[in-house]
Amino acid sequence: MDFGNLGKNISSLSAQITPFASRTFQYTKEQLGQAEEKTQLPPDYIDLEKRVDALKTVHQKMLAVTSQYSNEAYDYPPNIKETFQDLGRTVSEKVHLLTTASSPAEAQAALTALPTAKPQPKTFSHAMARASLASSQVLHQQHTGVGEHPLAAALEKYALAQERVGEARLAQDAQIQTHFLNAWTTTLNTNLMFASRARKNVEKSRLNLDAVKARAHGTTWQLGHSSSRAEEPQSHELSSEAQEEVEKAEDEFVTQTEEAVAIMKNVLDTPEPLRNLADLIAAQIEYHKKSYEILSELAPIVDGLQVEQETSYRTKLDSTS
Structure with a gap:
């Protein structure tokens, strides 16, 4: 066994565990109210955090509702019992087949044609x-008068129009999925996630800075007791090694804070969410315009x-009176 490499591995593992353990102890002390000091974040930084949290909440709330645009049947009546034949062909296809039918049997076959x-x-x-076309055929099959049954x-014409409206709705949904849902989901899962990671x-x-400060100033911690100095009087002056460790931790804290500020500002300033909302509105306008x-x-x-x-009806009434 290579004890030299084993020693290096243990040292490396210790180096990784120690910062984590120090942060954990510092966090626990703060939760128990036993930390002598806690480095305060700048007010501007706290404000950015609140604004980013608000933006995240907005994305979550809007996506919770608009995600329905990914569900084709979001407005489909739950009480309808349509069969495989009902859903087999488009209304337009069925109307075309019906125009060539020369008997009630052929008309019925057109309505139930395989997909x-x-x-x-x-x-x-x-x-x-589909309901309108089926209803139209029920009336046609029982009509014995001259010409077409008006209703x-x-x-039948209403059926064709409603199918076009339905296709316009599907086109709207596709646009919203692409230009709003996907975009806002990406923002939530990337930009806002990066901001969250930077804040962590x-x-x-x-926590590491405060743990280093506490260690450098000789602060001890005991469960159930407030943090205190060692019993022996100690000088307030830090050793050069301790001072260097504190400065290094301070530099790291400043660096991470500056990076987080830059990331959060970028998330808040990007015009992408508003552009996506404009795309959502445009898709809705187009759908309602076509409808x-x-x-x-x-x-x-x-x-x-x-x-x-109405004229024919009134004429018949007048002729019988």
Whole structure:
């Protein structure tokens, strides 16, 4: 066995454990109120910590809610019982198949046609579209009058419009996931995490500094008693070695504090979160704008069908009176 290397390894391990043990003792003394002095952090530094904590809270709160945009079915009605056939094809595909159907059997087959791709989205608008198209066909199949059933025709057009609205919602969600959720999650898991790590380094260096000071001034610590000087009178002057150790610990504390300040200021000053919020709003605007345009196109058509049916209804009433 190489006892020389073993001695070096033990010395290296001791060097690693000693600072940790010193910090632990210092922390315990402070918690028990037995530390004679505690190096205070600058007020500006404390203010930065509070502001960073506030920013972290904002990210956590916003992500807790907006993460729903990653869940396709966040507005899908929980009471709906749709089958595999219901979700098999898009409403547009089914309408196209229905236009070529020449019998009720072919129409029913079009509604239950096997899927050509992945199941259709489970959003409220898509569910509305599927329900509207199915309702339209129920009326068509029982209609025996001349021409199209007006309500059935309106429901079919409404189904196509709602499918477009649903697709616009999915496009909105994709934009929000990319430009807001991913960005804010990155900020939370990188920038704010780096700031947290830098603050921990400051606390470690602060504890180490106070432990070095206590050791240099001959402070002892006993469980259950306040820290005190050794019984023998001691000079307030430190030895050159002790002074050097204290200065080294002070330099490390100052260095870590300056680094943490720079990191926290960078986290607080970056315009990225506000830019991401602007992207979130832009995606929502685009979705609502498209929804408005789609439904605005549909409304006069349905109004026209309603007026036509109302006129026909009134005419029949007048003829029978």
